[in-house]
Amino acid sequence: MEDTTTLSVTKPIRCIVKLGGAAITCKNDLEKINEENVEIVSSQLREAMITGSSSRKVLGMDWSKRPGKSGISCDADDFEDQNLDSSSFVVVHGAGVGLQSDVHSLLVKICDADLLFLPSGSFGHFQASKSGVHKGGLNKPLVKAGFVATRISVTTLNLEIVRALAREGIPSIGMSPFSCGWTTSERNMASADLSMVAQAINSGFVPVLHGDAVLDDLQGCTILSGDVIIRHLAAYLKPEYVVFLTDVLGVYDRPPSEPNAVLLREIAVSEDGSWSVVKPTLEDMKKQVETTVAAHDTTGGMATKISEAALIAKLGIDVYIVKAATTHSSRALSGEVKGALPEDWLGTVIRFVGKGNRNC
Amino acid sequence: MEDTTTLSVTKPIRCIVKLGGAAITCKNDLEKINEENVEIVSSQLREAMITGSSSRKVLGMDWSKRPGKSGISCDADDFEDQNLDSSSFVVVHGAGVGLQSDVHSLLVKICDADLLFLPSGSFGHFQASKSGVHKGGLNKPLVKAGFVATRISVTTLNLEIVRALAREGIPSIGMSPFSCGWTTSERNMASADLSMVAQAINSGFVPVLHGDAVLDDLQGCTILSGDVIIRHLAAYLKPEYVVFLTDVLGVYDRPPSEPNAVLLREIAVSEDGSWSVVKPTLEDMKKQVETTVAAHDTTGGMATKISEAALIAKLGIDVYIVKAATTHSSRALSGEVKGALPEDWLGTVIRFVGKGNRNC
Numbered sequence: 001m002e003d004t005t006t007l008s009v010t011k012p013i014r015c016i017v018k019l020g021g022a023a024i025t026c027k028n029d030l031e032k033i034n035e036e037n038v039e040i041v042s043s044q045l046r047e048a049m050i051t052g053s054s055s056r057k058v059l060g061m062d063w064s065k066r067p068g069k070s071g072i073s074c075d076a077d078d079f080e081d082q083n084l085d086s087s088s089f090v091v092v093h094g095a096g097v098g099l100q101s102d103v104h105s106l107l108v109k110i111c112d113a114d115l116l117f118l119p120s121g122s123f124g125h126f127q128a129s130k131s132g133v134h135k136g137g138l139n140k141p142l143v144k145a146g147f148v149a150t151r152i153s154v155t156t157l158n159l160e161i162v163r164a165l166a167r168e169g170i171p172s173i174g175m176s177p178f179s180c181g182w183t184t185s186e187r188n189m190a191s192a193d194l195s196m197v198a199q200a201i202n203s204g205f206v207p208v209l210h211g212d213a214v215l216d217d218l219q220g221c222t223i224l225s226g227d228v229i230i231r232h233l234a235a236y237l238k239p240e241y242v243v244f245l246t247d248v249l250g251v252y253d254r255p256p257s258e259p260n261a262v263l264l265r266e267i268a269v270s271e272d273g274s275w276s277v278v279k280p281t282l283e284d285m286k287k288q289v290e291t292t293v294a295a296h297d298t299t300g301g302m303a304t305k306i307s308e309a310a311l312i313a314k315l316g317i318d319v320y321i322v323k324a325a326t327t328h329s330s331r332a333l334s335g336e337v338k339g340a341l342p343e344d345w346l347g348t349v350i351r352f353v354g355k356g357n358r359n360c
Numbered sequence: 361m362e363d364t365t366t367l368s369v370t371k372p373i374r375c376i377v378k379l380g381g382a383a384i385t386c387k388n389d390l391e392k393i394n395e396e397n398v399e400i401v402s403s404q405l406r407e408a409m410i411t412g413s414s415s416r417k418v419l420g421m422d423w424s425k426r427p428g429k430s431g432i433s434c435d436a437d438d439f440e441d442q443n444l445d446s447s448s449f450v451v452v453h454g455a456g457v458g459l460q461s462d463v464h465s466l467l468v469k470i471c472d473a474d475l476l477f478l479p480s481g482s483f484g485h486f487q488a489s490k491s492g493v494h495k496g497g498l499n500k501p502l503v504k505a506g507f508v509a510t511r512i513s514v515t516t517l518n519l520e521i522v523r524a525l526a527r528e529g530i531p532s533i534g535m536s537p538f539s540c541g542w543t544t545s546e547r548n549m550a551s552a553d554l555s556m557v558a559q560a561i562n563s564g565f566v567p568v569l570h571g572d573a574v575l576d577d578l579q580g581c582t583i584l585s586g587d588v589i590i591r592h593l594a595a596y597l598k599p600e601y602v603v604f605l606t607d608v609l610g611v612y613d614r615p616p617s618e619p620n621a622v623l624l625r626e627i628a629v630s631e632d633g634s635w636s637v638v639k640p641t642l643e644d645m646k647k648q649v650e651t652t653v654a655a656h657d658t659t660g661g662m663a664t665k666i667s668e669a670a671l672i673a674k675l676g677i678d679v680y681i682v683k684a685a686t687t688h689s690s691r692a693l694s695g696e697v698k699g700a701l702p703e704d705w706l707g708t709v710i711r712f713v714g715k716g717n718r719n720c
Contacts, residue, residue: 033424059501063487064516065391074509076490080501127423130436138563142439143418148531148565149434152523155534156424157521163512171508172513180537181556196541203498203575205508215563330622331654 010202011241014087017045017333019161020232021094022326026120031153032122033160042168047171048333049086061166088201089231089339091172091208093161094226123157124133124150128213128223134187137307147221149299151178158210165208173205174280177212177224184224185217192232201237209233227308229292233311242312243332244305245324250348251306253277266305266341268353269313275306275350279341309350316354322347368716370562371690374447377405377693378590379521381454382607383684385482391513392482393520400685401605402528408693409566410445421526448561448595451532451568453521454487454586483517484510488573489582494547496579507581510573511538518570525568533565537572537584544584545577552592561597569593587668594672602672603692604665608706611666613637626701627666628713629673635666635710639701669710676714682707 004013019041026032046058048134063074085327128134131146138144158174165172175197200207211226234242252261309319320332328346337345379401382479406418423434481537488494498504518534534556540553542575561568571586594602612621628637669679680692688706691697697705 025636041373059505061505061508062512063490063506065512076502079500079505130423130434140439142374142436143441144531144564145421145529146418146423148421148526148533151533152422152519152526153424155515155519155522159512159515162515166508166512173508173538174512174536175539176536178536179535179556180534180541181553181559183559193541196539199543199575203580204504215559 001327004201008202009088009198009237012240013201013237015048015333016090016092016230016233016237016239016242018226018244019093019243020246020324021123021226022347024093024161025157026288027247028120030122030126031156033157035290037325038164039159039168039328042164044325044330044333045089045091045165046168046170047330048335049089051087058167058169060169060223061171062163062272064163066354073202086204086206088239089206090197090201090239091165092226092230093157093207093208093210106251115327124154124211124213127254129154130340133221133285134223135215136216138220147213147351150290151176152225154210154212158208161210162208171205172208173200175200175207176208177209177229178214180209182224183217183231184222186219187216189224189232190217192229194233194236194355195235231308231311234317237314238315239317241318241320242309242334243329244309244319244321245329246305246321247323249323249328249346250321263346264348267310267313267348267350269310269350270342271314271354273310273314274287275310276311306350313350316352320347320351321350322359344350367708368666369448369558369561369597371448373561373597374449374600374601375424375693376409376450376452376590376597376599376688378586378604379451379453380604380606380684381483381586383605384521385455385517390486391516398521399528401689402524402530404453404685404690404693405449405525406528407472407529408695409692411447418527418529420529421531423525424523444529444564446564446713449566450557450599451521451525451559451566452586452590452593453568453570455516457490474579484514484571484573487610493573493581494558494583496581497586498580499618500519507573510583511536512570514570516549518568520569521570523665525566531558531565532568533560535560535567535569537569537589538574540569542572542584542589543575543577544582545581546583547576549584549592550577552589554593554596557593560596587589590670591668594677595675598675598679601678601680601695601698603668603689604669604679604681606681607684609683609688609706610681623706625669627673627708627710629660629670629710630712631674631714633670633674635670635673666710673710676712679704679709679710680707 019198024034024038024041026034057078059078070355089223093278127146131142131149133143133150134144138147155176158176160176162172180196182195189269197207209229210226213221214224218224221337230242248256251264251267253264254261262280264277267275268278269275309321312319319336320333321339322329331345332347337349340350366489372578378628384394384398384401417438476525487509491502491509493503493506493510496503498507509574514614518536521530521535539555542555543550569589570686571589572584573581574583574584579698581668590602608616609623611624611627613624622640624637626637627635629635665681669681672679678698680697682692691705692707697709
């Protein structure tokens with residue numbers, strides 16, 4: 001399905017990070033970034049990527065004019081003695097273009113090759129839902145206009161995230177799936193050339209991709225979610241681990257706002273793709289979770305997250321779902337919680353157990 | 361050199377338009393868009409593209425929140441009876457990342473495959489010149505940071521142009537050459553996959569490309585100018601005509617600010633690539649222009665423009681160089697001045713004469 005002929009990464013990818021829409025935007029506010037969270041997350045990413053960077057002066061790479069300022073401050077000399085060598089990370093952020101009311105039918109239609117995380121974030125959502133971009137039909141003026149409006153909204157968010165990362169000294173490069181030539185066929189990924197992503201990584205950059213409106217062979221257009229992108233990147237780049245940053249501590253057995261909701265700490269995925277809760281060891285936990293799905297998917301979407309994460313875990317890649325901008329996210333990003341989970345780390349890890357090896 | 365295997369445009373391209381940096385930004389102001397010009401140019405483009413559009417209500421496609429506003433106004437119903445069919449245009453805008461002080465050496469080094477228009481515009485220039493991105497060397501922290509900063513600046517401009525066009529009801533789609541996978545080899549175009557541009561056109565969109573920082577096989581990175589992009593697009597998409605929008609009326613025989621500067625109205629390009637001024641018929645005009653180049657290229661760059669435009673004209677494609685946001689630009693964009701030039705049209709046309717046919 002993918003064109004991997006030209007794909008070759010010269011050094012291993014350490015981590016693919018999903019910045020969930022709910023974590024980086026103000027969910028109930030139109031096109032508003034959660035500046036504080038984005039700043040903390042960017043700083044945590046810098047510390048995880050660049051060894052010893054926490055004690056150093058941050059050399060920002062966003063030399064654009066800031067609102068209200070007339071000039072740019074950039075001291076070129078400061079860069080001379082800097083070693084910016086960093087381990088390879090890829091960032092993908094949500095676009096928030098999922099459609100709550102439509103999510104069940106979407107999940108049914110798009111089958112397992114295109115499972116969708118639930119809507120979150122405030123960019124792209126209005127534009128996509130107003131026009132029905134995900135349903136296709138570019139011959140309709142409203143859909144075509146909505147496609148244009150959605151891409152404007154999600155690329156605006158992308159630019160802001162790239163700038164926030166660059167301000168923290170992360171060599172971030174925005175890459176839109178649409179421009180990279182990623183297309184779908186009846187909503188399933190049809191082509192996703194990763195060669196440019198690989199080249200950017202090989203040149204020492206951190207690609208920043210995002211959920212996007214893309215062309216579809218059969219229905220004209222659709223929405224490609226950040227989570228589908230993550231899964232494809234994980235399959236072909238084989239990172240050491242994947243971190244999903246969200247706005248709750250991790251995956252719960254029911255919507256986290258409900259009383260008695262229990263944080264699932266560790267989920268094991270077996271060879272046949274089924275999964276079970278290892279920690280906490282509540283009896284029949286898996287069944288409880290499944291039961292919760294039907295009633296609550298539109299309010300939390302965590303069961304969908306498990307299914308999606310399980311597909312990545314099945315590749316032998318540990319997946320951490322953790323609350324953004326906390327000590328827990330910092331520890332997950334740095335890889336500190338690999339292996340035995342520290343008792344004081346709060347989050348959910350989803351791991352492949354298979355037959356005791358990491359290949360499947 | 362190009363990967364054209366997957367390139368196929370289903371309907372002919374009418375026009376490729378270059379929005380010169382000098383025309384769309386405030387040249388002497390850091391990262392400031394010339395809002396008035398951009399708005400007029402966008403409106404002229406809409407009228408040229410969409411037949412009968414001047415009498416219709418403009419249905420904007422930028423549904424993003426505007427500064428100071430809390431919501432978005434978009435009346436979905438308005439789109440129902442719209443026929444948005446438009447002839448195919450491609451827009452390329454300058455990035456202003458050329459380097460004045462370095463332009464002569466650049467022109468020498470990059471040979472005829474990579475002729476460079478002179479610097480203009482206020483986006484990307486500071487970032488690129490501060491770090492020397494065009495010279496390559498991504499292993500240097502300053503160059504790597506400058507690459508990131510340059511891309512942030514030029515994609516900021518791209519987003520603003522896309523939004524301005526969308527506000528006028530033009531289905532514009534931003535496409536960064538970097539993300540499209542365009543790379544150079546020792547500053548010459550090495551790969552420029554046009555398939556995604558073609559697909560966007562076939563789906564009824566107007567791709568909006570821009571000068572960009574790109575990866576280079578040999579020197580790590582460089583700057584790919586909007587004009588090199590235009591020439592490649594022209595060679596493979598074969599538009600009916602190409603329009604360069606700039607901040608002076610056209611090409612003069614010397615810097616337009618000088619007394620007695622004469623506007624060159626028509627330039628003929630012959631089969632061997634040489635060119636001569638047909639109108640006005642001043643004796644030895646060509647030699648005068650050439651003499652002017654050495655002394656004044658850094659102040660106006662018009663001779664460089666002629667050489668570049670001549671390469672496009674040699675393909676049998678008329679090139680119009682015209683002042684943005686005037687009646688002259690409107691007439692050039694609409695194709696009204698094709699054929700015999702109206703006496704009251706001010707601008708420069710560069711045409712292939714060859715042996716009386718349009719093939720070369």
